[in-house]
Amino acid sequence: MDFGFDARTRELRDRLLAFMDEYVYPAEPVLREQTEAAADPWRIPPVVEDLKAAARAQGLWNLFLPDEEYGAGLTNLQYAPLAEITGRSPQLAPAALNCAAPDTGNMELLAQFADDAQRKQWLEPLLAGEIRSAFAMTEPDVASSDATNIETRIVRDGDGYVINGRKWYISGAMNPECRIFIVMGKTDPGGADVRRQQSMVLVPRDTPGLRVRRGMRVFGYDDGHHGGHAEVVFEDVRVPVANLVGEEGGGFAIAQARLGPGRIHHCMRLIGMAERAIELMCRRAAARTAFGKPLAAQGVVQNWIADARVSVEQLRLLVLKTAWLMDTVGNRGAHTEIQAIKIATPRAVLDILDKAIQLHGAGGVSQDHPLAELWAHARTLRLADGPDEVHQRSLARRELKKHA
CATH class of the missing domain: 1.10.540.10 (Acyl-CoA dehydrogenase/oxidase, N-terminal domain)
Incomplete structure (x- = not known):
């Protein structure tokens, strides 16, 4: 490597x-x-x-x-x-x-x-950056981290599909430039293979029956810079059969293929967030005096900065190893590492951001610094693309199989 x-x-x-x-x-x-x-x-x-x-x-x-x-x-x-x-x-x-x-x-x-x-x-x-899009998978009434639970129905009717269901935290959907939804639902809910029941269809935003009900906040933030997160209702939404992505029953596999790169991209950006937090910590520590000496001279602050640097270097190496494996042996060959970085990176970056907020005092939770918004973003990523526990479960099973 x-x-x-x-x-x-x-x-x-x-x-x-x-x-x-x-x-x-x-x-x-x-x-x-x-x-x-x-x-x-x-x-x-x-x-x-x-x-x-x-x-x-x-x-x-x-x-x-x-x-x-x-x-x-x-x-x-x-x-x-x-x-x-x-x-x-x-x-x-x-x-x-x-x-x-x-x-x-x-x-x-x-x-x-x-x-x-x-x-x-x-x-x-x-x-070309002319339009935006949304990926509609997560649902409020089921544990959507297990895509086999999805309840939205996609029913074949002649030369079209009819969609009924409710989604939420659909990123980008509040943006008026969001023109297309990729919707995941079940075309064969009674199928024997639970991973072949799902399909994906393309639904233009202006399709009758598609209703963006409300924007969903994240720790109080509207998160509107990329078009927010929405609750979306599909009521007898009809699209042509030609809007099917891939084949019927291929939705689960497509979702897994989509998530692999997305997970590593999130982790790459999280490391950048941690680096900025360390930079802000160092600047604050050098500029602020408390109890008669600069914060940079306080032992606890030095420990925070040292631990943050060690964590970032460890995470970066793991993310780079994962990227190298994805390039050389594919996403399936990097399965363990993809899950490992998804577990480890948000946790560690949240801890670094928490220390940076603490070092900034009241300013750390204010709009005058980027730290509070970065923390909310990082905490959300412990749920996005599957919560920690889902990845821990899968990772543990792979480890246990080696000794079965």
Whole structure:
């Protein structure tokens, strides 16, 4: 395993670091001002579109897609240090580079499983950053981390499918630029194989019967920068059979294929969040005096900073190993490591952010620093793509099988 940066990664990394300094960090207070002044809290603020134009002009666009036909053609190992950098400003940088969830996972899904007509209609405008999308899987009435529990029905009726169900925390769905929903439901609820009962269909936002009921908050935040999270109701929503993604019964497998890259992208960005927290901790410790000496001279603060550095270095190595395995032996070969980083990274980053908040006192939970919002984002990721316990269960089973 060689985790050194190759020439292309070094070049992109240097350009991205410069882009962050010149464009992204100065735009953060502008984003807050535009969000607070907006009449529609869900519409993407103008500053994001300005950043997208600048990023595209500099060739920092669709870096996440490994397929050269659609994206930058980077491996997971090449993309990892770039995603880490964007994690330092998770509300702005990923969106600026057209590398923000849920569009990233949806574009990967469409590139891999959609037919030519579906790609032409939906993937191309997503790649161009002209529209946004949503992935509708999670439901409030069942444990959606086990996709076999999904209750939304997708029933074949002549030349179409009729969809009925209720979803929530559907990221991006509040955004008026969200034009397409990828909806997961059951086409064969009585099927013998519980993993062949689900299918995915494409549902345009303006389809009759699709109703975005309300925005869902995250620890009190509307999280509107990427279009919020919505509760969505499907009442006799009818779409053509041509809107089926892949084949009937293939929804579970498609969902698993979508989640693998999504999980590692989240972990890459979380490391960037931790790095920014450490930077803020050090600046605060050097500038603040308490009990007669700088916070940087307090032993407990030194311990926090040292422990944070050790944790980040450990996590980065595990994430890079996972990326390398995904590139060399595929997602299935990296199954253990993907689950391990999903368990370990949010936990450790939350602890680092908690210490950074503590070091900033009341300011740490305020809007004057990014720490509270970063903490809410990191805590949410302990649930997104499956809670810790689901990954622990699966990981333990694999370990136990070795000794059965």
